[in-house]
Amino acid sequence: MQKLKNGLLFPLLILLSWYLISQAGIFSPYLLPSPSIVWSSFQELLADGVLMTHLLVSLKRVFFGFAISMLCAIPLGILCGQSKIFHSYCWPTLEFIRHIPPLAAIPLIILWTGIGEASKLTIIFLASFFPLFLNTYSGIKNCDPKLLEVGKNFNFTQSELNKYIRIPAAIEQIAVGLQLSLGFSWRALIGAELIAASAGIGYLILDAQELSRPDIVIVGMISIGIVGSIIDYLFLHVLNLALPWRRKAVISDGK
Amino acid sequence: MENKNCLLEIRDLNKSFGDKQVVHNMSMCFSPASFTCIVGKSGCGKTTFLKMLAGLELMDSGTINLNANHHKIGMVFQEPRLMPWLTVSENITFASKNDTTLSKDKLPEILEALELTDAANLYPHQLSGGMAQRVSLGRTLFFNPDIILMDEPFSAVDYFTRQSLQRTLLKLFSQEQKTIIFVTHDVEEALVLGDEVLVMDKGTIKSAIKVDLPRPREASNSELQLLRQQILHAL
Structure with a gap:
């Protein structure tokens, strides 16, 4: 309860400052609409279903982009962490691609994949791939050699060492990668929806900008923040259910 | 030649890390159902020796023979x-x-x-x-x-x-x-537990001391104290 109180302090302070500044009329409502205008826009967008429609489109994109990223990054991270040969072939290329921001590739992505869903998924994929890949790789690579010795003592083969020790030991770090990657997917969404989108929360924000409706822009931004936080909370909850030893660790830490 | 009384026989075992010889020409025999303790100071090669027996560390030379039925x-x-x-x-x-x-x-x-x-x-x-x-x-x-x-x-x-x-x-x-x-590096623990205590120093066994006392043993036992002095002297 105390944590919740502490966490609410800054948002309330920001809201109060925002209210006072807009009441004082320091900025024009076209630059900074008051909280009450934003609240009414939020209610309108919610009532006519516009906000939910755009959010669902964006969520679908994030989900598919993140899923593709997961399917590629986890196996590749495991392979790179396990095999020095595979690592030596892949690492320089991946290291090179890692430094190119996905937004810099937009012109080429449009050229190759068109302006449909594929281009948006590609950007989300590129943004979310590396946090997950690098965490998976690091989790496998940095497996405690003392645990591996236990398996070797029981005559485990390399594939058994991987299956029963390296991968389970890396799961917590893979989970960190998943959490980061999910955040990056959500952040890349606006970039993805810059590409000739006709729906999605990014489109809603850009459209509002063109219509000079900063209140809707703020509604869009706050919605992204809230949905992102809810997804993160749900993800951690699922993670604690899936990894019971982690859950119990959290419980005992909190005592 | 294989010793029939040995469950585990080690001959001329050697191991170096770079210039440092950690295990030096160790030869010994471990009988079935025996409890052997190895004592020595830190860095005398005890852990490396055990890891070689467990197959977790490669030896430079020598042989480790296990009785065929006990592997x-x-x-x-x-x-x-x-x-x-x-x-x-x-x-x-x-x-x-x-x-x-x-x-x-x-x-x-x-x-x-x-x-x-x-x-x-x-x-x-x-x-x-x-x-x-x-x-x-x-x-x-x-x-x-x-x-x-x-x-x-x-x-x-x-x-x-x-x-x-x-x-x-x-x-x-x-x-x-x-x-x-x-x-172990604890001499008393070795004496309370083992049938035999091997004193290891600089990668080799310096002496082997039999502990023919019934269990459970008290660390304060006078005979145990004498053996303790003997081991400390060897170290």
Whole structure:
């Protein structure tokens, strides 16, 4: 309860400052609409279903982009962490691609994949791939050699060492990668929806900008923040259910 | 030539790390159902020697011969080395992942012998140091090796836990009749536990001292004190 109180302090302070500044009329409502205008826009967008429609489109994109990223990054991270040969072939290329921001590739992505869903998924994929890949790789690579010795003592083969020790030991770090990657997917969404989108929360924000409706822009931004936080909370909850030893660790830490 | 009384025979074992020779021309024989303790100062090569026996470290030269019918060697490490994602029961039966001949029916018996029945479903981070080390011992017992190598397994626990673990180990030794090679830097522990104490220094065995005293032994026993002086003198 105390944590919740502490966490609410800054948002309330920001809201109060925002209210006072807009009441004082320091900025024009076209630059900074008051909280009450934003609240009414939020209610309108919610009532006519516009906000939910755009959010669902964006969520679908994030989900598919993140899923593709997961399917590629986890196996590749495991392979790179396990095999020095595979690592030596892949690492320089991946290291090179890692430094190119996905937004810099937009012109080429449009050229190759068109302006449909594929281009948006590609950007989300590129943004979310590396946090997950690098965490998976690091989790496998940095497996405690003392645990591996236990398996070797029981005559485990390399594939058994991987299956029963390296991968389970890396799961917590893979989970960190998943959490980061999910955040990056959500952040890349606006970039993805810059590409000739006709729906999605990014489109809603850009459209509002063109219509000079900063209140809707703020509604869009706050919605992204809230949905992102809810997804993160749900993800951690699922993670604690899936990894019971982690859950119990959290419980005992909190005592 | 193979010695028939030896379960494990070592000849001219050598190991170096760079210029430093850690194990130097070691030769010895371990009989079945014997409890041998190896004492020595830190860095004298005890752990490297055990790791070579366990197949976790390659030797430079020499031979390690195991009696043909007894080929399983299990090791209990200095730290419990439990898999954090597995419960106590799952950690104990860990060896069954690759050896399907190991029956999980043995689990309740091992849990009971090590007083871990109530902790069967706990995770390693919920255990005390002594409990974790008992799980580690249980994991090796479940593997059912012919020879158990123990590398200072009780060094990280407090005095009372150590006493309790020593009693448990001796009880299991008398029941299971395994061959135990126990490395320690604690001379009294070696004398309380072992049938024989090997004094190791600079990668070789300096002397072998028989401890022909009935168990349980008290560290304050006068004969034990004499042997203690003998070992300290050799070190």
